[in-house]
Amino acid sequence: MMLIAFDVDDTLGVSGGPIPLDFLLELRSKGHIVGLCGNWALFVRQTPDWPYIVSFLGPMEMTKTAFLLQLRTYIQADAYVMVGNDTDKPHAEAAGFRFVYERHWKEIDQDLPFRKTL
Numbered sequence: 001m002m003l004i005a006f007d008v009d010d011t012l013g014v015s016g017g018p019i020p021l022d023f024l025l026e027l028r029s030k031g032h033i034v035g036l037c038g039n040w041a042l043f044v045r046q047t048p049d050w051p052y053i054v055s056f057l058g059p060m061e062m063t064k065t066a067f068l069l070q071l072r073t074y075i076q077a078d079a080y081v082m083v084g085n086d087t088d089k090p091h092a093e094a095a096g097f098r099f100v101y102e103r104h105w106k107e108i109d110q111d112l113p114f115r116k117t118l
Contacts (some may be wrong), residue, residue: 001031003077004108005056005068007084008038011102014046015039017107019083024053027108033077035066037091038084064088068095083108 004027011017012024024034035056036043043055044050059067072080072095082092083100092099100108 001033001077002027002079003033003035003075004081004083005035005037005069005097007082007088007102008036008040011038011084012043014089015042017102019102021047021053022073023105026083028053028055030090035071035102037067037071039083052098064091065094068097072096083116 006012006019006024009015009017011019013020027034033055035054035058037058040057040060043054047053056071058071062070068080068082068091080095080097081100082088082095082097083102083105084092085102089099089101
């Protein structure tokens, strides 16, 4: 099971990015933990059914690095991944997350372990 944190601005479709929300639902259906590490306020305002799409929202009153470190400390997963753009990469690397550029989102599931839910 992976924990996958998505930036919002210019990453997800709700804010001009390439990643459709259906992809987040697909990842959840495969047993992964999916959430936000970015402009979560925009996401919840524009996505009424957000509680059914993401499992966590952040960061709140902390840096992205600190938020990702908290996730890694308290949520057990086989892999930790951050999907975003150039400004997100240093945060992901500092927290020990694998980084995937938003433009390569279709490749996220090609080399990462998946566990089907029962």
